[in-house]
Amino acid sequence: MPATERRIIYCHVDEPGYTTDLDCYVRHGGYEVLRKHIQRKPEELCAEVKDSGVRGRGGAGFPTGMKWGFLDRKSGKPIYLICNADESEPGTFKDRQIIYKDPHQLIEGVVISAYAIQAKMAFIYIRGEMVHGYKILERAIAEARAKNFVGENILGSGYSVEIVMHRGAGCYICGEETGLIESLEGKRGYPRIKPPFFPAVLGLYNCPTIVNNVETLCQVKHVLDMGGKEFAKIGVAGDSGTHIWGVSGHVVRPGYWEIESGKATVRDLLYDFCGGPLPGREFKAIIPGGSSTKVLRVGEKFKVKLTDGSAAEWGVLDIPLDSNSFGLCGSALGTGGMIVMDDTTDMVEALANLNAFYAHESCGQCTPCREGSLWLNKITTRVCAGNGRLEDADLVKNIADQVAGRTICAHGEAIAWPCQSNVPKFKDEWEAKVRAQMQAREHGGAPVPRKGLRLV
Numbered sequence: 001m002p003a004t005e006r007r008i009i010y011c012h013v014d015e016p017g018y019t020t021d022l023d024c025y026v027r028h029g030g031y032e033v034l035r036k037h038i039q040r041k042p043e044e045l046c047a048e049v050k051d052s053g054v055r056g057r058g059g060a061g062f063p064t065g066m067k068w069g070f071l072d073r074k075s076g077k078p079i080y081l082i083c084n085a086d087e088s089e090p091g092t093f094k095d096r097q098i099i100y101k102d103p104h105q106l107i108e109g110v111v112i113s114a115y116a117i118q119a120k121m122a123f124i125y126i127r128g129e130m131v132h133g134y135k136i137l138e139r140a141i142a143e144a145r146a147k148n149f150v151g152e153n154i155l156g157s158g159y160s161v162e163i164v165m166h167r168g169a170g171c172y173i174c175g176e177e178t179g180l181i182e183s184l185e186g187k188r189g190y191p192r193i194k195p196p197f198f199p200a201v202l203g204l205y206n207c208p209t210i211v212n213n214v215e216t217l218c219q220v221k222h223v224l225d226m227g228g229k230e231f232a233k234i235g236v237a238g239d240s241g242t243h244i245w246g247v248s249g250h251v252v253r254p255g256y257w258e259i260e261s262g263k264a265t266v267r268d269l270l271y272d273f274c275g276g277p278l279p280g281r282e283f284k285a286i287i288p289g290g291s292s293t294k295v296l297r298v299g300e301k302f303k304v305k306l307t308d309g310s311a312a313e314w315g316v317l318d319i320p321l322d323s324n325s326f327g328l329c330g331s332a333l334g335t336g337g338m339i340v341m342d343d344t345t346d347m348v349e350a351l352a353n354l355n356a357f358y359a360h361e362s363c364g365q366c367t368p369c370r371e372g373s374l375w376l377n378k379i380t381t382r383v384c385a386g387n388g389r390l391e392d393a394d395l396v397k398n399i400a401d402q403v404a405g406r407t408i409c410a411h412g413e414a415i416a417w418p419c420q421s422n423v424p425k426f427k428d429e430w431e432a433k434v435r436a437q438m439q440a441r442e443h444g445g446a447p448v449p450r451k452g453l454r455l456v
Contacts, residue, residue, distance in 0.1 A: 003268035006234075006260040008242050009218045013101045020136055022143040025104035031149050033225045034108050038115055038157045045116035049220060051228030053240040058084055058175075058213030059290065059335045060410075061239075061323045064220070068117055068210060070200035077207040081119040082184065083110055084213040085126040085133075086168055086175040089290035090357060092337030094244040094256055095214035099126070099133040103140040107163065109217035111150060112224060114161045117210055122163045125180050128170045138165055172361035176409045177211040179363070190365045191409035215244060235261030237307060239322040243333065247274050249340035250281065262322035269321060270340065281342040285425075286316065288326055289334020291354055292414035294421035295347075296331055304328040331421070347426040348433050351396075351418055352380035358415045369412045372403035376419060386441075388434035397423040 012018045012028060025031070037045060050065025071079065083106070087095045098106055106124075114122045126134050141163050144150040152160045171189050173179045178192035181204050196202060203209020212220075219241055223231045232240045239261045246256040252275030259269070270276065270283065277283050283298045296316045303313050307324075319325050323333045341350060359377035364370040376399055383392055400419035403412045423430065 002272040003259070003264040005257050005273075006242055006263075007258045008222050008234075009098065009105070009215060009244060010102075010256075010258040012105075013097050018101075020101065020103055020140065022104060022140070022147060025102075030104050031108055031144075031147075033221050034112050034149060035155055037112060037224050038155055038159060042116050042118050045112070045224060048228035049116065049223055052223040052231040053238065054216070054219050054223055054231065055239060055241075055323060056212060057215035057219065057243070057336070059089065059292075061333065064212065064216055067200065067212075070198065071117060071210065072201045072208045073118075075201075075208060078121065079117055079119045080204045080207055080209045081110065081114045081117060081122040082177075082180065082204065082209060082211045083122065083124040083217055084175065084177065084180060084211055085124055085130075086180065087127055087130075087214070087335075088170075088172045088175045089292065089335045089337060090354075091248055091287065091339040092246060092290045092335040093248075094246045094336055096130060096133055097244075097256060098214055098218060099130065100136060103136050104144065105218050105221065106137070106214055107140055107144050107150065109219075109221040110163060111144075111154065111161060113210075113212065113217050113220050115154075115159055116220075119210070120161055122161055123166055123184060123204075124163060125166050125168060125174070125184055128168045134165060134167055141165070171363075172357075173363045173409070173411055176411065179409065180211065181209065188363075190363055191411070193408050235263070236320070236322050236324070238324050243321060243336050245269060245321065245336045245338060247338045247340060249338075250278055250283075250342035250345070251340050252276055252278060259321055262320045262325065264321050265317065266319045266321065267317035269338070270317070274340075277342050281344060283317075283340065284343045284345055285341045285347065287339040287341075287418075288319075289332050290337040291339060291357070292410075292417060293326075293334040294331040294417045295425065296329065296421075297425045300425065302329045346433070347422060347429050348380065349384050351422045352377075352384045354418045355380045355415075358411070358418075362411060362415070366407040366409075366412065368403045368406040369415060372399050372412075373415050375399055376415065383430075383434065383437075386437050388430075388437045390431065390434055390438075392434065393423050393427055393430040 046068050054064050055061045110122050150163055168174050174183045174189040176191050179189040183189040199209040235241050242258050242260050244258045248254050257273050285295050285297050287295050298316045301313055305311055319329055326333045355377040359373040362369050362373045396419050400416040404416035
């Protein structure tokens with residue numbers, strides 16, 4: 001039986017006749033959750049979110065209620081809420097569907113979350129290239145303010161919160177929460193050292209701050225609508241709710257789907273939803289959660305221990321679509337942006353393209369990241385230009401090993417993980433490619449790089 005969606009966040013996305021204006025949103029029950037729960041005690045809302053077990057949907061997957069619990073509420077400083085709408089991870093395009101097609105859902109989620117943590121100021125930090133999304137949200141905030149859903153004394157509750165839009169400048173590193181905070185303060189987007197700069201204690205303007213992404217804040221609305229314990233029944237233990245998957249690459253039907261956590265597999269996603277591989281081709285590899293997560297080679301097997309104590313063997317296509325399962329297989333669910341590659345893909349060239357991107361996006365603050373990313377880019381570019389050496393594969397892996405875990409933020413891992421997974425799993429391709437180049441050079445020529453490869 002084909003797998004099916006369970007649309008909660010996307011319940012109105014792409015619905016015929018549904019528009020982005022406030023009247024349409026209200027007709028579909030919009031702002032009723034805010035109206036109901038703004039009369040409750042804020043600590044009760046935080047407890048509901050914690051009971052739900054919902055995890056952040058921005059990539060790290062940290063429990064949202066636990067994150068809120070770290071807030072320093074005794075400092076006497078103002079508390080801030082930041083919505084991370086930067087969505088800069090290659091292969092990821094789920095949050096912008098909400099922004100472009102159901103913006104008031106996000107605004108309601110922001111206001112409810114701000115009330116729960118008692119923030120009087122909230123910011124939406126949106127990727128600079130999303131100009132149209134910025135205009136949509138600005139218009140939606142103005143509509144909500146005119147109807148007293150945002151601003152002073154919301155719905156007569158005595159609670160006030162303002163929402164400020166802030167456009168980024170197209171910097172990948174500002175997707176990291178402390179780099180985002182630095183940018184929001186008007187400074188260069190250098191991530192901060194943790195400790196001491198945990199945002200919940202020392203965040204924006206060195207005040208307690210919560211940073212959640214778009215999908216996470218929308219989840220909060222539905223958690224409170226259902227009740228935390230009821231929401232926790234959706235999905236699987238340790239990863240409740242739904243996940244929005246955006247699939248790109250070599251499939252018949254690229255797109256986005258909202259699926260209950262753990263209730264479908266990679267096979268279901270790629271065949272039932274995406275229509276399988278392109279005609280005459282076979283799946284070769286997937287990057288499950290955006291380009292920085294570790295690549296999985298179709299055909300490899302994983303022996304895993306399940307939560308009930310039993311053991312199982314999974315192939316890549318058997319992996320359930322939840323955070324824990326991808327972790328058991330050595331990768332991560334990440335942002336839910338699955339990149340699919342078929343048997344026409346040159347995996348060395350695929351890694352070279354990633355290395356070019358991450359070298360360009362390094363902020364340069366940490367030496368291992370700044371230097372390591374450049375060396376990785378130079379090596380894979382040279383290999384793809386026809387001048388590979390047999391030791392290059394091991395050299396790439398070695399450099400990546402020296403970067404991972406040695407940087408202030410996770411950009412070091414973003415650089416390292418694709419290399420650490422690609423080289424061992426596709427070592428045969430590396431060697432075959434380099435040997436062909438060596439043979440060509442011996443005969444007085446060099447192979448031409450494949451058309452379309454971006455050599456930088």
